[in-house]
Amino acid sequence: xxxxxxxxxxxxxxxxxxxxxxxxxxxxxxxxxxxxxxxxxxxxxxxxxxxxxxxxxxxxxxxxxxxxxxxxxxxxxxxxxxxxxxxxxxxxxxxxxxxxxxxxxxxxxxxxxxxxxxxxxxxxxxxxxxxxxxxxxxxxxxxxxxxxxxxxxxxxxxxxxxxxxxxxxxxxxxxxxxxxxxxxxxxxxxxxxxxxxxxxxxxxxxxxxxxxxxxxxxxxxxxxxxxxxxxxxxxxxxxxxxxxxxxxxxxxxxxxxxxxxxxxxxxxxxxxxxxxxxxxxxxxxxxxxxxxxxxxx
Numbered sequence: 001x002x003x004x005x006x007x008x009x010x011x012x013x014x015x016x017x018x019x020x021x022x023x024x025x026x027x028x029x030x031x032x033x034x035x036x037x038x039x040x041x042x043x044x045x046x047x048x049x050x051x052x053x054x055x056x057x058x059x060x061x062x063x064x065x066x067x068x069x070x071x072x073x074x075x076x077x078x079x080x081x082x083x084x085x086x087x088x089x090x091x092x093x094x095x096x097x098x099x100x101x102x103x104x105x106x107x108x109x110x111x112x113x114x115x116x117x118x119x120x121x122x123x124x125x126x127x128x129x130x131x132x133x134x135x136x137x138x139x140x141x142x143x144x145x146x147x148x149x150x151x152x153x154x155x156x157x158x159x160x161x162x163x164x165x166x167x168x169x170x171x172x173x174x175x176x177x178x179x180x181x182x183x184x185x186x187x188x189x190x191x192x193x194x195x196x197x198x199x200x201x202x203x204x205x206x207x208x209x210x211x212x213x214x215x216x217x218x219x220x221x222x223x224x225x226x227x228x229x230x231x232x233x234x235x236x237x238x239x240x241x242x243x244x245x246x247x248x249x250x251x252x253x254x255x256x257x258x259x260x261x262x263x264x265x266x267x268x269x270x271x272x273x274x275x276x277x278x279x280x281x282x283x284x285x286x287x288x289x290x291x292x293x294x295x296x297x
Contacts, residue, residue, distance in 0.1 A: 048288025
């Protein structure tokens with residue numbers, strides 16, 4: 001794994017969850033969630049990956065009857081397929097900001113992946129220079145984009161695209177790094193693998209990396225962060241079950257939808273505290289979901 005390239009700040013690594021997360025000190029009311037399934041009409045499988053605050057609008061992907069994966073947008077209750085031109089059989093929409101700009105990826109006829117941004121009805125391909133494959137995972141309201149790319153040696157690196165400039169961002173000592181989301185304050189969450197093959201979540205804030213592991217989990221993955229610093233992701237326990245979680249001012253909380261059977265992932269969170277994600281039900285069907293907080297005195 002190469003060192004961090006072209007990164008203006010000197011980045012430090014912090015192990016465990018130290019003072020940077022002290023702002024998440026427990027306060028506030030107890031919260032539960034109401035859940036809504038997000039299923040593209042007629043699809044075999046639906047995944048919800050990103051959401052904004054406009055309704056909200058939700059993006060993700062679905063599998064058709066031929067098991068081709070398509071990107072979708074759900075806006076004002078209406079589903080639309082939004083596959084990029086040139087996409088082959090594996091298209092996805094991963095995140096949407098409050099300007100309605102969408103990022104995701106598609107595979108071409110040679111089975112290489114390309115990132116994209118969809119803005120004002122036009123698709124723009126995003127490829128990290130020299131990469132074999134590129135994936136765009138998150139976008140904030142300033143238009144900054146984060147994702148990951150695979151180099152010629154097969155290693156995975158995180159990247160930031162800001163004002164037209166690419167910057168590689170790798171967690172020091174990691175074998176692979178991926179960036180998942182960025183908020184308007186420039187805080188980034190993602191995941192990395194250590195030399196033992198264990199996945200950890202991380203927060204990058206003001207040039208400092210902080211490792212975030214769900215207590216007792218074998219693997220932790222972070223996928224979304226809002227302006228309040230609330231973070232969502234998934235963890236895998238010793239029984240290999242996958243659970244959706246939220247890290248907020250009250251600490252860690254599992255947020256699996258009712259009926260989930262050991263496979264649930266929280267993929268994004270907006271400033272209203274709404275969470276998008278996906279889960280598997282008892283019949284083995286996979287659904288996207290929207291979780292909306294319900295406050296209690």
